[in-house]
Amino acid sequence: KEKVEITKEQQALMKIITDAYNRHQIPQDVAKKLLQDQYSAEENFLLLTEMATSQVQVLVEFTKNIPGFLSLDREDQIALLKGSAVEAMFLRSAQVFSRKMPSGHTEVLEERIRKSGISEEFITPMFNFYKSIGELHMVQEEQALLTTVTILTPDRPYVKDQQAVERLQETMLDVLRKLCVLQHPQEPQYFARLLGRLTELRTLSHYHTEMLASWRMN
Numbered sequence: 001k002e003k004v005e006i007t008k009e010q011q012a013l014m015k016i017i018t019d020a021y022n023r024h025q026i027p028q029d030v031a032k033k034l035l036q037d038q039y040s041a042e043e044n045f046l047l048l049t050e051m052a053t054s055q056v057q058v059l060v061e062f063t064k065n066i067p068g069f070l071s072l073d074r075e076d077q078i079a080l081l082k083g084s085a086v087e088a089m090f091l092r093s094a095q096v097f098s099r100k101m102p103s104g105h106t107e108v109l110e111e112r113i114r115k116s117g118i119s120e121e122f123i124t125p126m127f128n129f130y131k132s133i134g135e136l137h138m139v140q141e142e143q144a145l146l147t148t149v150t151i152l153t154p155d156r157p158y159v160k161d162q163q164a165v166e167r168l169q170e171t172m173l174d175v176l177r178k179l180c181v182l183q184h185p186q187e188p189q190y191f192a193r194l195l196g197r198l199t200e201l202r203t204l205s206h207y208h209t210e211m212l213a214s215w216r217m218n
């Protein structure tokens with residue numbers, strides 16, 4: 001069995017990305033807001049647009065800290081951000097939902113989201129995704145690297161130099177793979193499960209436009 005070891009450079013890379021990921025949290029905690037009050041479908045829709053907008057700004061700031069990202073072609077940087085914004089938003093929502101909360105809070109939060117105005121057909125796939133992320137019990141380094149791998153997806157629309165993005169993504173995947181082996185030694189398939197979530201994430205993100213269009217306003 002080969003000894004898996006994270007190099008000094010990979011350690012430094014992971015620290016930069018994790019610190020940036022933790023620094024760029026959403027300003028006010030939306031989970032707390034949703035637990036405090038019940039909002040109308042219109043208010044929830046507005047809250048979602050506000051959260052999604054601030055999340056995009058957070059995402060732009062975060063990508064500036066991904067070593068090598070700013071060396072990519074400028075237009076490719078924009079194509080990667082545009083292509084990953086919705087996935088990053090659902091991934092962050094899943095991580096917010098999976099956070100350890102006082103008992104009973106997650107159930108209330110789930111109920112508030114179920115009743116927020118999202119149409120029925122999207123509720124199940126969305127919560128299936130949230131729960132499958134929760135079951136992974138990711139450490140924060142894994143969360144930060146998974147978001148980074150999602151942003152550095154070479155086959156987004158309009159990306160010109162896919163090789164350059166692929167090289168960056170490979171670098172991140174190598175660190176993430178080693179981290180998974182070290183963090184979850186009993187589960188050799190953990191890394192593969194983690195990447196499988198990205199497929200589920202992409203599918204969920206295809207519903208995004210329809211989810212907004214079908215928001216049940218009273």
Ligand SMILES: O=C(NC1CCCCC1)[C@H](C1CCCCC1)n1c(-c2ccc(-n3cccn3)nc2)nc2cc(F)c(F)cc21
Nearest residue numbers: 030031044047048051055092093096097113116208211212
């Ligand atoms: O604010 C949210 N997510 C943000 C976005 C940025 C980063 C942080 C979280 C929302 C929220 C807006 C108010 C109503 C109720 C939902 N949220 C969502 C969500 C629901 C639907 C959508 N849709 C996307 C297109 C159509 N629907 N996106 C996110 N899941 C959540 C899970 C939580 F634990 C949770 F706490 C909130 C969550």
